[in-house]
Amino acid sequence: MSNALAITNLTYRKNYQTILTDVNLTITPGKVVGLLGENGAGKTTLMRLIADLAKGYRGTIAVGDATAGVQRRIAVSFSEALQGFRPTTKLSAVRDFYARVYGDFSAKKYLDLITFLQLDDDLELAKLSKGTREKFIIALTLSREATLYLLDEPFSGIDSMSRKRIISSIIKWKRPEATMIISDHYVTEIAPLLDEVVVIKDRTICAHKSSDAIRQEFGIGVEAFYESLYEGAIQHDDL
Numbered sequence: 001m002s003n004a005l006a007i008t009n010l011t012y013r014k015n016y017q018t019i020l021t022d023v024n025l026t027i028t029p030g031k032v033v034g035l036l037g038e039n040g041a042g043k044t045t046l047m048r049l050i051a052d053l054a055k056g057y058r059g060t061i062a063v064g065d066a067t068a069g070v071q072r073r074i075a076v077s078f079s080e081a082l083q084g085f086r087p088t089t090k091l092s093a094v095r096d097f098y099a100r101v102y103g104d105f106s107a108k109k110y111l112d113l114i115t116f117l118q119l120d121d122d123l124e125l126a127k128l129s130k131g132t133r134e135k136f137i138i139a140l141t142l143s144r145e146a147t148l149y150l151l152d153e154p155f156s157g158i159d160s161m162s163r164k165r166i167i168s169s170i171i172k173w174k175r176p177e178a179t180m181i182i183s184d185h186y187v188t189e190i191a192p193l194l195d196e197v198v199v200i201k202d203r204t205i206c207a208h209k210s211s212d213a214i215r216q217e218f219g220i221g222v223e224a225f226y227e228s229l230y231e232g233a234i235q236h237d238d239l
């Protein structure tokens, strides 16, 4: 069985600036992976590259067997910011658009998700609060039966009660063999979900470890590991 994601020697420059360099990453199917890093580390950029929304990189990106951008778009469900839609567009019209564009969009899953997230899809996009908009993006993203889900800071504007509820049930919205990468800089709440952690620092991936290995090798949890890496208490040579 091929890897869920395989990135080899990826370098990405934009406006004469190196944003990511020498990124190598392999993730096996079925995992829930935390993509961690401080503001500006490159988490969104890496997800956009995987989802074929940013171009002009060097290296290779494979999602399963899909290496061409157009194939990766089919395999990847990315939590996009819905920027292409008019403010007056109703949520139901966005749903119809998704159903038309993505062959793996499940109307049943969408219905279950908007019920779970208490969303009224007769509303217009402009009427949504920041948190409600994020819930809607989560609903759209998880309504697809994708191979790889990329959730880019999906909970940042969602109130803490809803956040806990969503986080504790998020795995049930993916098939066991599907893979989920969640980016965040607040690790505590998502830590119990994570099979593996990938940390971006200094424009590259400085650590990729399973949560179990972190506990066994360092005797600490995911959050403490992440902080130690950023503070320099754990160095690259320790990994």
Ligand SMILES: Nc1ncnc2c1ncn2[C@@H]1O[C@H](COP(=O)(O)OP(=O)(O)OP(=O)(O)O)[C@@H](O)[C@H]1O
Pocket: 014, 015, 017, 019, 037, 038, 039, 040, 041, 042, 043, 044, 045, 046, 185
């Ligand atoms: N269009 C662009 N042109 C030039 N630089 C960019 C562009 N988009 C992003 N960058 C730069 O790339 C770097 C990575 O940004 P990115 O948004 O991927 O980080 P991030 O880890 O997702 O940050 P955050 O946690 O704040 O969302 C930043 O230094 C940012 O300034």
